[in-house]
Amino acid sequence: MAGIKIAGVSKVYAGGVKAVNSVSIDIADGEFIVLVGPSGCGKSTLLRMVAGLEAISDGEVSIGGRVVNRMEPAERDIAMVFQNYALYPHMTVYQNLAYGLKNRGTPKAEIDARVAEAARMLEITQYLERKPRALSGGQRQRVAMGRAIVRKPAAFLFDEPLSNLDAKLRVSMRGEIKRLQRRLGTTSIYVTHDQLEAMTLADRLVVLNGGRIEQIGSPLEVYHAPASTFVASFIGSPAMNLVSGELHGNRLAIGPAVIELGAEAPASGPVTVGIRAEDLHPAREGEAVLPFAVDYVEELGAQRLVHGQVGDQMLTVALSPEIAIGEQLSLAIDPARLHFFAVDGGKRIGKGSVPAGVAAPVVQPV
Amino acid sequence: MVENRPFLTFLTHAFLILGFAVVALPVYVAIIASTHDIATLMSGPVPLWPGSHLIENYSMILTSASAANGLPNYSHMALNSLIMAVVITIGKISISILSAFAIVYFRFPFRQLAFWIIFVTLMLPVEVRIMPTYKIVADLGMLNSWAGLTIPLIASATATFLFRQFFMTIPDEMLEAARVDGAGPMKFFRDILLPLSRTNIGALCVILFIYGWVQYLWPLLVTTDPGYYTLMMGMKRMVTVQDGVIQWQLVMAGSVLAMLPPILIVIFMQRLFIRGLTETEK
Amino acid sequence: MDTKKTTFDSRLLPYLLLAPQLFITLVFFIWPAAQAVKSSFEREDPFGLSTTFVGLLHYQRLFEDPNYIDALIRTAVFAVSVTALSMVLGLAFAAAVDRLTRTGRVYTTLLVWPYAVAPVVAGVLWWFLFNSTTGLMPFLLQKAGIRWDHDLNGTQAMILIIIAAAWKQVSYNFLFFLAGLQSVPQSLMEAAAIDGSGPVKRFFTISLPLLSPTTFFLFIINVNYTMFDTFPIVDATTVGGPAQATTTLVYKVYQDGYLGLNLGSSSAQSVLLMMIVMVLTFVQFRYVERRVQY
Numbered sequence: 052m053a054g055i056k057i058a059g060v061s062k063v064y065a066g067g068v069k070a071v072n073s074v075s076i077d078i079a080d081g082e083f084i085v086l087v088g089p090s091g092c093g094k095s096t097l098l099r100m101v102a103g104l105e106a107i108s109d110g111e112v113s114i115g116g117r118v119v120n121r122m123e124p125a126e127r128d129i130a131m132v133f134q135n136y137a138l139y140p141h142m143t144v145y146q147n148l149a150y151g152l153k154n155r156g157t158p159k160a161e162i163d164a165r166v167a168e169a170a171r172m173l174e175i176t177q178y179l180e181r182k183p184r185a186l187s188g189g190q191r192q193r194v195a196m197g198r199a200i201v202r203k204p205a206a207f208l209f210d211e212p213l214s215n216l217d218a219k220l221r222v223s224m225r226g227e228i229k230r231l232q233r234r235l236g237t238t239s240i241y242v243t244h245d246q247l248e249a250m251t252l253a254d255r256l257v258v259l260n261g262g263r264i265e266q267i268g269s270p271l272e273v274y275h276a277p278a279s280t281f282v283a284s285f286i287g288s289p290a291m292n293l294v295s296g297e298l299h300g301n302r303l304a305i306g307p308a309v310i311e312l313g314a315e316a317p318a319s320g321p322v323t324v325g326i327r328a329e330d331l332h333p334a335r336e337g338e339a340v341l342p343f344a345v346d347y348v349e350e351l352g353a354q355r356l357v358h359g360q361v362g363d364q365m366l367t368v369a370l371s372p373e374i375a376i377g378e379q380l381s382l383a384i385d386p387a388r389l390h391f392f393a394v395d396g397g398k399r400i401g402k403g404s405v406p407a408g409v410a411a412p413v414v415q416p417v
Numbered sequence: 418m419v420e421n422r423p424f425l426t427f428l429t430h431a432f433l434i435l436g437f438a439v440v441a442l443p444v445y446v447a448i449i450a451s452t453h454d455i456a457t458l459m460s461g462p463v464p465l466w467p468g469s470h471l472i473e474n475y476s477m478i479l480t481s482a483s484a485a486n487g488l489p490n491y492s493h494m495a496l497n498s499l500i501m502a503v504v505i506t507i508g509k510i511s512i513s514i515l516s517a518f519a520i521v522y523f524r525f526p527f528r529q530l531a532f533w534i535i536f537v538t539l540m541l542p543v544e545v546r547i548m549p550t551y552k553i554v555a556d557l558g559m560l561n562s563w564a565g566l567t568i569p570l571i572a573s574a575t576a577t578f579l580f581r582q583f584f585m586t587i588p589d590e591m592l593e594a595a596r597v598d599g600a601g602p603m604k605f606f607r608d609i610l611l612p613l614s615r616t617n618i619g620a621l622c623v624i625l626f627i628y629g630w631v632q633y634l635w636p637l638l639v640t641t642d643p644g645y646y647t648l649m650m651g652m653k654r655m656v657t658v659q660d661g662v663i664q665w666q667l668v669m670a671g672s673v674l675a676m677l678p679p680i681l682i683v684i685f686m687q688r689l690f691i692r693g694l695t696e697t698e699k
Numbered sequence: 700m701d702t703k704k705t706t707f708d709s710r711l712l713p714y715l716l717l718a719p720q721l722f723i724t725l726v727f728f729i730w731p732a733a734q735a736v737k738s739s740f741e742r743e744d745p746f747g748l749s750t751t752f753v754g755l756l757h758y759q760r761l762f763e764d765p766n767y768i769d770a771l772i773r774t775a776v777f778a779v780s781v782t783a784l785s786m787v788l789g790l791a792f793a794a795a796v797d798r799l800t801r802t803g804r805v806y807t808t809l810l811v812w813p814y815a816v817a818p819v820v821a822g823v824l825w826w827f828l829f830n831s832t833t834g835l836m837p838f839l840l841q842k843a844g845i846r847w848d849h850d851l852n853g854t855q856a857m858i859l860i861i862i863a864a865a866w867k868q869v870s871y872n873f874l875f876f877l878a879g880l881q882s883v884p885q886s887l888m889e890a891a892a893i894d895g896s897g898p899v900k901r902f903f904t905i906s907l908p909l910l911s912p913t914t915f916f917l918f919i920i921n922v923n924y925t926m927f928d929t930f931p932i933v934d935a936t937t938v939g940g941p942a943q944a945t946t947t948l949v950y951k952v953y954q955d956g957y958l959g960l961n962l963g964s965s966s967a968q969s970v971l972l973m974m975i976v977m978v979l980t981f982v983q984f985r986y987v988e989r990r991v992q993y
Contacts, residue, residue: 104593104705125599137590141612150608151598198594425898429795430802436792437809440869443824444816446835450827462838512719519716524706531717534724540980541728544927544949545972548956548965549731549738569727572720589704602707631817633931638957649819653935656823665833672820679815684808691811694871695878 053115053128053205054080055101055238060110062096062262070096072262073110081236083229085253087243089285093262094242095210101240102208103127115205125154130199134211136191138183144170144194145179148201162201169200172231189220196231207232209241213248225251246286250274258282276390280397283325283390289356294364295394296324303389306362310339312386317401318393325390328356328369334383343368343380444676451475451670458665474670488654489643491671498647498675501566501636502629508571509625510618517580518606522592538574543635551638561642570635576621579696583617584610620693623686627679648675732973739966757967766943767951767968774926774947777861781929782921785865786914789872794902796873797880807877814870818863822932825863829855849937853944856937860945863936864929871924872917879913880906919983926975948972 055078062071071093078084086094099105101112103124112119119127130151138147148166157165170176173193183191192212199207209228213221229252232239243249249256250270258265258273258281266278277283283291296305298316303309305324334340341361349356350372357368357376368382391400446463453468478491488494519525520532543550550569559565587610595605633649640646646654652675655668683690739757741750761767792810796803813821829836829849837847849856883906891901930949933939939946939954946954952972956965 102593102597104596123599124593124597129597131594131597133590133594135588135590137588137594139591139594139609141609141615150595150600154599154604198598422898426798429798433792433795433799433806433809436788436795437806440810440813440866443821443828443866446828447824450833458833461833462835463833512723515716516720519713522703522706523709523713523716525710525713528713531721534721534729538724538728540976541732541973542927542976544930544952545969545976546728546731546735547953547969548962549734549969550727551957552734553726553731568723572723572728577720592703592707593705596705602709602712605707627815631819631931633817633819633934634953637934649817649931652817652819652823653931656826656935665827665830668823669827672823675820676816679817680812683812683815687808687811691874691878694814694874 053238054078054082055115055206055240056111056113057097057101058111058113060097060100060112061108062093062100062105063108070262071100074259074262074264075110076257076264076267078238078240081238083232083239083241083252083254084257085241085243085249085255086257086259087246087249087253087285088259088265090244092259094244094259097259098208098210098240098242101206102129102131125151128205129208130202130204130206131208131210132195132199132212134214136183136195136212136215138191138194138198140183143180143182144175144186144197147183147194148179148197151198151202165201165203166197169197172200173197188216189224192216192220192224196228200231200235205238207237207239207241209239211243212241214243214245221248228252247288250286256286258285260285276399276402277325278399280323280325280392283392287327289328289367289369291390292326292328292366293392294324294326294361294366295321297321298391303386305341306364308339308341308361310341310384310386310389312389314386317391321394322400323392323394323397325392326366326384327388328367329354330388331366331368331370331382331384333370333374334381338383341382341384343382345376345378345380348376444673447669447672451666451673453666455662455664455666459662470666474666475674478667478670478674488651489646491648491651491674493644494646494648494651495674497645498630498649499678500563501632501647502626504563504567505570505629505632506622506625508567509573509576510621512571513573513576514580514611514614514618516577517584518610520577521581521584522602522605535572535574535577538572543570543638547634547638554639560639561645563645565639566636566645570629570632573625576625579617579621580614582696583614587613616689616692617696619686620689620696622693623682623690624693626682630679735966735969735973737966738962739970742963753963757963758971761964761967761971769943770946770948770951773857773945774949777857777864777929777947778922778925780861781864781868781925782918784861785868785921786872786917788865788869789917790876790910790914792869792873793876793880794906796877798898807874810873811870813867814874816867817931818867818929819931819935821863821867822860822936825859825866826936829859849941851941853941856941856945860929860932860937863932864925868921868924872921875913875917876910879910883909916983919979923976923979923983926972 055076057074057076057078060071060074061069063069074093074097076084086097088094096105100107101114103119103122107120114127114129124131139150142150145166148169149162152162152165166179167176170179173196175190175193175197178186178190178194183194186194195212212228213224216224225248241252253270255267256270256273257267260281266273266282268276273282273286277286277291280293284293294305296303298319300319301312301315303312303316303324331341343359343361343366345357345359347358349358353372354369355372355376357370357380359366359368359380361382368380370376392398393400449465449467450458450463451474452471453464454470454473457464457468480490516531516535520528554560554565554569557565559568591609592605595609600608631649632647636645636647636650637653640650648671652668652671655671656663738750740752740754742753742756743750792806796806796810799806816824828834829847831837831848831850834847840847847855849859887905888901891905896904926947927949929947930953933945933947933950934953937945939950948968949972952965952968955961955968959965
């Protein structure tokens with residue numbers, strides 16, 4: 052068991068393209084870290100540098116206190132689960148699981164025991180003698196997990212392991228990965244471009260953009276206090292509304308509407324205002340009103356997403372289906388739930404926090 | 418078939434049967450001729466039905482016949498052909514798969530150059546460099562030796578390209594998984610690459626065995642010692658009789674025997690054969 | 700040229716892996732080829748003691764030698780005849796087999812084996828079939844009023860080697876055409892049938908145009924085959940005769956160099972042949988690139 056320290060790591064490709072730019076992350080022992088970002092943000096490159104599949108241009112990676120920059124992947128005491136599983140097609144499931152152990156000279160009896168244990172944990176015992184091509188996608192995924200588990204490594208590295216599965220299987224495998232990781236307590240780094248997967252799996256999220264870290268934090272911190280407009284629009288579905296407004300003293304103007312903030316605003320002048328769709332509600336008596344012209348409605352069952360405009364700015368609102376919707380709505384928002392970002396650069400203005408009324412995360416049984 | 422046209426289907430069958438008859442004619446005639454004695458053959462055109470000298474002719478050719486023309490025993494030549502074909506097959510596959518492995522899975526200075534050097538062999542068949550190649554083999558003292566007969570033939574651009582093409586289709590993650598699993602280059606080659614290449618190796622075996630078996634010009638150039646004669650050279654010697662008549666019944670028996678191994682391989686390993694043929698020419 | 704995203708780091712190993720192939724290639728291919736180029740510009744004295752640089756003399760002589768020009772034209776005729784004959788037959792067989800769903804495999808087996816027959820054996824078989832005393836064909840031809848004797852008649856000798864060479868190559872063309880035909884989408888055929896075109900019309904208006912890449916590829920391969928791989932057929936049957944009537948370019952290199960020991964001229968001929976192969980290989984690979992793209 053070991054923590055991972057990534058210190059000032061960069062990747063520069065021939066031709067000067069900087070895929071990863073001076074990234075530092077401290078990962079505690081047993082922590083589940085998810086690297087998330089759009090394609091090309093450098094998340095896979097970073098993971099592959101930790102794995103030793105990609106040379107580190109600058110900075111240092113240490114696993115369990117050992118600097119591993121110059122070590123072969125096999126010497127780093129890590130195991131990796133690949134997007135396309137990368138199972139050896141000519142070997143049986145058993146042989147796939149045993150291969151890494153055999154290469155390390157593990158005694159036969161211990162290999163048998165470890166493979167049996169991993170197979171039981173993943174419920175693939177009855178497939179041990181099959182070749183990978185005789186398995187379904189979900190079963191292959193389990194075998195790939197098994198190959199990582201049997202090694203009992205210091206860390207698991209996951210490179211978009213679920214993106215080849217269909218939506219339903221993805222959800223159940225997601226749960227299973229989380230459960231296994233809790234049970235084994237193995238430090239994990241997980242790469243995905245799917246923000247929902249990132250939110251549900253992570254102890255801490257690392258949001259990457261253009262090779263740099265935008266934000267590191269727990270899923271709720273990142274959701275409720277995004278550090279930049281990039282994070283705000285990337286995490287959460289529907290994406291956070293970003294509209295332009297103007298702060299003046301303790302008042303905010305968005306198009307025709309003016310909202311009293313109840314306290315002095317953290318800045319003055321034009322800002323980008325972030326509003327979560329679910330934070331808007333029909334205005335009650337005495338609340339500041341955002342006049343909202345409805346364009347169209349998406350029915351999701353439990354809620355409905357109403358798209359429309361405030362002034363000339365697009366906005367999406369999540370409303371309970373019980374609320375009747377006409378052509379015009381009067382919306383209101385708790386000023387504490389507004390997010391402000393600098394117009395220039397998109398950085399967050401003012402400290403954010405997980406708002407009162409959001410319960411602490413459910414403690415997972417270990 | 419898109420629609421059913423019985424008459425056209427009938428014509429198709431008729432055409433193919435006729436085609437097969439024409440294609441098979443020379444072989445049929447050879448088999449027939451190998452069952453007659455020389456007197457019957459010299460007295461006019463070949464009969465269309467088998468004669469009664471089959472066992473006599475074949476036992477003659479397999480035991481003693483060829484000695485008359487200063488040739489070694491037929492089965493000795495057959496053994497030489499077999500050795501040559503097998504050595505060339507194994508040699509070509511071994512050095513090609515190693516070259517392809519180096520070119521695909523390593524990055525090193527002069528990699529491009531190595532690739533082009535191998536490519537150039539495609540443009541230099543033995544036939545266009547007869548004299549200088551003969552000379553170098555002679556200078557190296559490799560005339561009349563197994564080394565001289567086989568080694569110069571085992572460079573292979575086509576086999577190298579086939580393996581390279583195949584390796585490129587293996588997902589990169591296979592190598593990465595193996596590295597994480599602690600496999601070094603040669604372990605990866607032996608445990609992963611070699612087993613995955615099985616079908617391609619099989620297909621190449623079929624094609625290259627035929628290639629080695631039918632070699633003619635090269636053995637002709639580098640061997641003068643009858644001890645190294647192959648069947649193909651024996652065929653030529655049997656039909657170039659200075660005086661007297663060609664023993665056609667024996668020549669035909671010899672031809673039938675010389676054709677048999679590669680034809681059987683093609684028929685019984687048809688799928689590998691077709692795969693080998695169509696893959697290597699890409 | 701591409702490698703894998705990740706590669707092994709090893710300085711020495713790749714060179715070791717390549718060593719056998721490169722060694723053989725350099726010693727037995729490139730060095731001799733370079734020697735051929737060198738000696739094509741030189742003349743050796745009769746005792747082989749000294750050589751003098753003579754420039755393009757050997758090439759000039761070749762192109763002034765009617766024998767060489769004849770061999771050049773003859774080789775072209777030979778190559779085009781064998782290619783045309785074996786490709787037309789190969790295509791016809793492939794089109795027929797492609798029509799048959801159930802029995803196709805049987806016919807395929809019946810038609811592919813000649814590929815495995817050694818050229819020298821193919822030559823001997825046809826030579827025997829056309830042999831003027833014992834052969835079946837002269838006997839039949841005589842009934843049609845044709846006197847066949849390829850030992851005396853040069854044209855007949857040429858026809859003989861064309862038939863022998865084409866016979867061996869039909870199966871190769873057949874297999875490639877069949878593969879080409881089978882990759883024509885069935886839906887295209889069905890669409891054409893609905894548009895009212897019959898099987899024969901479909902073959903000429905849809906299958907054949909779609910086969911044009913295969914056809915071009917086979918054309919190059921067949922010309923290459925006829926020029927270089929038919930040496931054993933000639934050597935085992937006509938030995939280039941009668942009166943040089945079947946002396947192809949390759950056979951002439953062999954005669955002048957290996958048998959006649961005329962090093963300078965034979966080297967110049969080798970160099971010219973190399974240039975022909977280079978052009979053929981270049982064209983073939985240019986085309987392969989295109990094929991890979993779609």
